[in-house]
Amino acid sequence: MRSKKSERRDLTQDKLIRAVGTVLSNQGFKGLGVNRVAKAAGVDKVLVYRYFGGLPELIEAYSKTVDFWPTxxxxxxxxxxxxxxxxxxxxxxxxxxxxxxxxxxxxxxxxxxxxxxxxxxxxxxxxxxxxxxxxxxxxxxxxxxxxxxxxxxxxxxxxxxxxxxxxxxxxxxxxxxxxxxxxxxxxxxxxxxxxxxxxxxxx
Known part of the structure; x- marks a missing residue:
């Protein structure tokens, strides 16, 4: 059984990944930044670095979702x-x-x-x-x-x-x-x- 901490981490990661799509859709690439993504996800920006390493890695994670691109x-x-x-x-x-x-x-x-x-x-x-x-x-x-x-x-x-x-x-x-x-x-x-x-x- 997975711990509640692991479940919370997965939920937060999912929020951040989805927020990338939201921000890109509304603001474009020039409007895409750690602060804006974190705000859209409703989480602290430090979690972008903790869970993904940085914005490029977060974008790469988004690119691999079926929400963005078909398999x-x-x-x-x-x-x-x-x-x-x-x-x-x-x-x-x-x-x-x-x-x-x-x-x-x-x-x-x-x-x-x-x-x-x-x-x-x-x-x-x-x-x-x-x-x-x-x-x-x-x-x-x-x-x-x-x-x-x-x-x-x-x-x-x-x-x-x-x-x-x-x-x-x-x-x-x-x-x-x-x-x-x-x-x-x-x-x-x-x-x-x-x-x-x-x-x-x-x-």
Whole structure:
């Protein structure tokens, strides 16, 4: 049985980790500091150093939470074995459709991505690292990585497009004649992802 002291420590750590997301969402990276995070968590700032070592380590802990970023297992879906039976273009398309769906569920992450366009510093790099690792691991866990010399460039370009769309729909729900309050608009985006990936890998 775990002691009450251990339970209190875990609770405090969780409060601090969640507070990082809250502060980043509302204040951006320039507004992120130990004092502000501790205040948002309702705890003494000394606990940031005691439990994490400092602000960079606390941000890294936040980056590893599912609240911020989807796991590879989430992106692979409930039937990951089926991914290996898909054609290369379908494997890549499925990644981006899952990626888009995962970001839509995370409004705080959407805000943070928007702040990154305006403010980049050493702290923001901690959040970039987990995103890159997730993409790499997704494709590494396929039995056969899609054979295309432009795969890395395609992933960068498509990821940028998905991020931009997610940020844009956080600001306005009407883009280019599409109503993104409607599920049918998202369905058309998914169909476009399928079409684009098929064109790239069939060429």
């Amino acid at each position: 590879v297992d989430e992106l692979r879906g409930p039937n990951p074995d089926s991914l290996n039976r898909l054609k290369p273009d379908q494997q890549v398309a499925q990644f981006f459709k899952s990626f888009l769906s995962a970001l839509r569920k995370r409004p705080t992450t959407q805000d943070i991505l928007a702040w990154e366009l305006l403010e980049k510093n050493q702290l923001s790099k901690h959040l970039e690292a987990i995103r890159n690792r997730t993409i790499l691991e997704y494709f590494e866990r396929l039995d056969q990585v899609p054979d295309n010399r432009m795969l890395s460039a395609v992933v960068v370009l498509m990821a940028g497009a998905v991020n931009h769309l997610i940020i844009k729909t956080r600001i306005t729900r009407s883009i280019g004649g599409f109503d993104f309050d409607s599920q049918s608009s998202w369905g058309e985006v998914n169909a476009a992802i399928d079409l684009l990936c098929k064109g790239i890998f069939d060429s």
